[in-house]
Amino acid sequence: MGGDSAPRAEVEGAILAAREMDVRVLLVGRQDPVRHELSKHPHRGLPIEIIHASEVISMTDAPMQAFRKKRDSSVHVCAKLVHGGQADGMVSAGNTGAVMATARFTLGTLASVDRPALAAPFPTSRGTVSVMLDVGANVDSKPAHLEQFAVMGEIYYRAIFGTRRPRVALLSIGEEEMKGNELTKEAHNRLKHMQLNFVGNVEGRDVFSGAVDVIVCDGFIGNVALKISEGLVEHLVTTLKAALNSSLSSQVGYVLSRRAYQEFKKKMDYSEYGGAPLLGVRGVTVIGHGRSNANAIKNAIRVAAELSRARLNDKIDEELAAVSAAGHS
Amino acid sequence: MGGDSAPRAEVEGAILAAREMDVRVLLVGRQDPVRHELSKHPHRGLPIEIIHASEVISMTDAPMQAFRKKRDSSVHVCAKLVHGGQADGMVSAGNTGAVMATARFTLGTLASVDRPALAAPFPTSRGTVSVMLDVGANVDSKPAHLEQFAVMGEIYYRAIFGTRRPRVALLSIGEEEMKGNELTKEAHNRLKHMQLNFVGNVEGRDVFSGAVDVIVCDGFIGNVALKISEGLVEHLVTTLKAALNSSLSSQVGYVLSRRAYQEFKKKMDYSEYGGAPLLGVRGVTVIGHGRSNANAIKNAIRVAAELSRARLNDKIDEELAAVSAAGHS
Numbered sequence: 001m002g003g004d005s006a007p008r009a010e011v012e013g014a015i016l017a018a019r020e021m022d023v024r025v026l027l028v029g030r031q032d033p034v035r036h037e038l039s040k041h042p043h044r045g046l047p048i049e050i051i052h053a054s055e056v057i058s059m060t061d062a063p064m065q066a067f068r069k070k071r072d073s074s075v076h077v078c079a080k081l082v083h084g085g086q087a088d089g090m091v092s093a094g095n096t097g098a099v100m101a102t103a104r105f106t107l108g109t110l111a112s113v114d115r116p117a118l119a120a121p122f123p124t125s126r127g128t129v130s131v132m133l134d135v136g137a138n139v140d141s142k143p144a145h146l147e148q149f150a151v152m153g154e155i156y157y158r159a160i161f162g163t164r165r166p167r168v169a170l171l172s173i174g175e176e177e178m179k180g181n182e183l184t185k186e187a188h189n190r191l192k193h194m195q196l197n198f199v200g201n202v203e204g205r206d207v208f209s210g211a212v213d214v215i216v217c218d219g220f221i222g223n224v225a226l227k228i229s230e231g232l233v234e235h236l237v238t239t240l241k242a243a244l245n246s247s248l249s250s251q252v253g254y255v256l257s258r259r260a261y262q263e264f265k266k267k268m269d270y271s272e273y274g275g276a277p278l279l280g281v282r283g284v285t286v287i288g289h290g291r292s293n294a295n296a297i298k299n300a301i302r303v304a305a306e307l308s309r310a311r312l313n314d315k316i317d318e319e320l321a322a323v324s325a326a327g328h329s
Numbered sequence: 330m331g332g333d334s335a336p337r338a339e340v341e342g343a344i345l346a347a348r349e350m351d352v353r354v355l356l357v358g359r360q361d362p363v364r365h366e367l368s369k370h371p372h373r374g375l376p377i378e379i380i381h382a383s384e385v386i387s388m389t390d391a392p393m394q395a396f397r398k399k400r401d402s403s404v405h406v407c408a409k410l411v412h413g414g415q416a417d418g419m420v421s422a423g424n425t426g427a428v429m430a431t432a433r434f435t436l437g438t439l440a441s442v443d444r445p446a447l448a449a450p451f452p453t454s455r456g457t458v459s460v461m462l463d464v465g466a467n468v469d470s471k472p473a474h475l476e477q478f479a480v481m482g483e484i485y486y487r488a489i490f491g492t493r494r495p496r497v498a499l500l501s502i503g504e505e506e507m508k509g510n511e512l513t514k515e516a517h518n519r520l521k522h523m524q525l526n527f528v529g530n531v532e533g534r535d536v537f538s539g540a541v542d543v544i545v546c547d548g549f550i551g552n553v554a555l556k557i558s559e560g561l562v563e564h565l566v567t568t569l570k571a572a573l574n575s576s577l578s579s580q581v582g583y584v585l586s587r588r589a590y591q592e593f594k595k596k597m598d599y600s601e602y603g604g605a606p607l608l609g610v611r612g613v614t615v616i617g618h619g620r621s622n623a624n625a626i627k628n629a630i631r632v633a634a635e636l637s638r639a640r641l642n643d644k645i646d647e648e649l650a651a652v653s654a655a656g657h658s
Contacts, residue, residue, distance in 0.1 A: 204556030227533030256582030
């Protein structure tokens with residue numbers, strides 16, 4: 001119920017997912033508006049069910065307060081369904097902080113994980129996706145946390161993108177091992193001794209180059225990186241639009257190249273990438289952008305289903321137990 | 330001598346500056362190639378002089394080693410000219426780390442400043458410029474350092490952009506005072522008690538929105554922000570070009586909208602913004618992008634001249650002495 005165009009995008013995305021994939025969808029939210037949206041589309045025979053939740057968390061609600069006070073919010077009910085085993089995973093395009101807090105405290109953290117991490121996909125110039133974590137579940141991370149992020153990110157990347165040995169990198173301010181701050185220097189030293197395809201430090205520039213698959217960083221850095229990228233795309237699109245509108249010739253030119261722009265916009269479109277999973281909680285949780293459209297919701301459902309089928313959390317616990325036994329953690 | 334197209338861009342930029350502004354330019358570098366470049370352009374009567382420096386620092390040289398070993402590099406000779414009062418400021422498009430180290434150790438740090446900061450300009454959707462500092466002179470900053478960055482950034486912004494009360498903000502991961510990490514929470518608390526137009530926290534999104542003028546952050550964060558922005562612009566331009574080349578219709582469209590693209594590219598062009606000053610050293614130092622063209626060099630010279638005329642460093646010492654006396658530092 002918390003997304004910018006809820007429950008319309010959520011219902012449409014659920015219908016797409018139920019139609020195209022082998023999933024059952026539980027639509028959790030206020031029964032009346034959800035049923036009303038559902039009635040607008042043919043959905044007979046589709047495995048979709050409505051679960052009533054009376055409360056709605058707004059984008060401006062404080063996360064911990066929303067978790068504590070709105071016990072019958074759609075997010076809270078979702079998390080309880082996952083916790084109770086009635087659902088294999090949850091998807092939300094609502095208040096990110098509230099979803100993270102609710103998932104963390106309702107589902108709990110995996111035994112082997114100190115802090116969950118939010119993993120965001122970035123499109124690259126090679127047509128691949130690079131995944132950055134953490135993009136805002138924690139701040140002031142310690143080296144041991146980044147070590148866990150690396151393992152979780154690798155397992156997630158393998159599960160979703162099918163890469164056997166994803167290239168894992170540490171976000172820093174120079175490629176050399178000695179460049180960086182106290183946190184990254186110590187983390188670099190730990191990562192290079194792990195059973196990972198650790199390719200060293202990367203700079204901000206390489207987030208979009210496709211040179212690496214998994215990019216590990218503290219959640220403050222990752223959140224700034226994510227938000228600055230969103231802001232810059234908006235700025236570029238605004239500037240380009242204004243320039244293209246500035247003369248008749250360029251307007252005609254725009255019409256002729258419209259398909260190219262649509263292709264360009266599609267490549268820039270977050271909705272293709274299926275949201276950001278919160279890794280490290282006991283239960284699959286995928287968080288979509290507040291602006292998620294039906295396609296974004298569908299892809300987030302796909303990611304949640306794939307992570308559940310890949311037994312993501314069992315693998316995280318297994319691999320981190322091995323790291324711990326090896327004495328690195 | 331260290332820029333990607335040195336000394337061509339440097340010489341051309343110097344000629345433009347000497348022609349258009351009230352400045353004398355000392356071209357510091359290997360006499361023969363510099364003289365050769367200069368001979369390609371009419372420059373009779375222009376106040377341009379060549380100062381020989383035999384060594385060249387490459388982009389891959391380690392900063393401290395370059396400072397220690399290459400005592401006759403163009404950067405080192407520049408810094409000595411500034412230190413000795415024969416020049417009012419220096420401009421380089423060479424190895425940023427080496428320029429920072431050389432400026433810092435040859436010129437020294439201002440009495441009131443603990444750590445110099447590199448201040449980078451970002452274009453905004455409102456057509457203004459926002460300045461972020463530090464973008465990489467330091468890492469692991471303490472709250473007191475961010476306080477000094479705020480004061481230096483404000484004085485610089487006023488000197489270059491003429492804004493009487495620049496809006497100073499702290500880069501964080503949420504606008505509320507309580508959002509952020511240990512560093513930003515403490516820094517926020519200090520900044521709000523200062524004699525500044527402190528407008529609170531901003532998120533990465535606002536770097537390009539034009540909502541604020543000066544953005545304060547630790548150098549690790551700022552460097553990641555700068556590099557990720559450069560990488561994203563490259564990625565977007567590559568993707569857009571590929572899309573526009575994909576059909577005849579879009580190619581024709583591109584030709585018709587060419588002027589719009591040129592305008593767009595100009596707005597995205599770092600070279601309009603005159604490089605990044607290293608604030609807090611005893612002497613004006615402006616660092617250009619390695620890819621600086623003649624226009625970028627000219628604008629960097631303009632910024633250096635303006636900062637010198639505005640008595641930037643005297644003002645920084647005065648204002649920080651006042652902060653220190655007020656017991657905030």
